[in-house]
Every structure is written in structure tokens, then in C-alpha cells.
Amino acid sequence: MRRLYFLVPDPTTAKAVVDDLLRARITWQHIHVLANHNVTLEELPEASLLQRSDVIHALERGVALGGATGAFLGLVALVFPPAGLTIASGAVVAMTLAGAGFGAWTAAMIGVDEPNARLTRFREAIRDGQLLLMADVPAAREQEIEQLVEQHFPQADPRGAEPTTPIFP
16 A cells, blocks of 8 residues: 545545545545645544554664663663572563563553654645545556546646655555
């Protein structure tokens, strides 16, 4: 799956594009619309927290950094055990997993409040009242869907695609 991005000028155009995508057999859960707080998205598939925030990217960083920190602390405890305690390699694994879990939790809490870094290039247009339409389509149908949207809605501004859709579309 690849995520295609289109900027549309108003909710009416967005609704028409969404209808065409649905007729092209792109399912509702693979279409996401993001707009500023002044625009109502009554009959449009609103982007979820996963699409709007940087939680996925933060989660990835948190697991990596927390796991590395836990592994480092586990190895330090293995080499320099506390007085009277015998540390086995299982403790290193446990500390690595605990660090990864703690890192994931704290990073996700921070990432929920951060805007999605992938959408930085669209922030100004969204602030100006345009709507960002994201469609997750099979890679083989990417050009077909882009042509469909351009043909029926020339005012929809195609803004490229991501190489692959994030883990949680």
C-alpha cells in the first residue's frame, strides 16, 4: 500500500473525491481527511490520532532508545553486580524488555501531542483552509487513482506519495 496525498480547496470537493475513491473500490478505512479546526468534516472520513500525530514515529524511537538503555544497564549490572547479588544473562534480557516498554510508553505519551512530521509540508495549506486527503492504495493502482482524481477534479492538487503506508494506516 502507498499513501497518496491530495490538497482540495473545500469540503464539497473533498466529498466528491472521496465518493470517486469509494467507487474505485478504495475502502472508507483507507481514506483520511485532515483539516483545520474551522472546517467541519460531517460526511468525510476524518483522520485519526495515528494520522494526525507523531505517535508512531515517537513509539519507534522510544522502543529503540529504551531497549538500548535497558540493555546497557543490564550489561553494566552483569559486569559490576551489586554486592551480594548474582546477575545472570536473563536479567539483561529482562532489563532490555523493561527499557523498551518504558521507552515506548513515555515516547508515545509525548508523540500524541506532536503533529505528524510527515505532514509538515501541508501545514500551511491546511491552516489556510484547504483539506488534506490521504488515500492508502495498492502500489499497482497508484497512477490509476491519481489520474482518476486529476481527471474529475483538476482543482485537487496531487502532492505525491509515501513509499509505503505506515504500520497503522
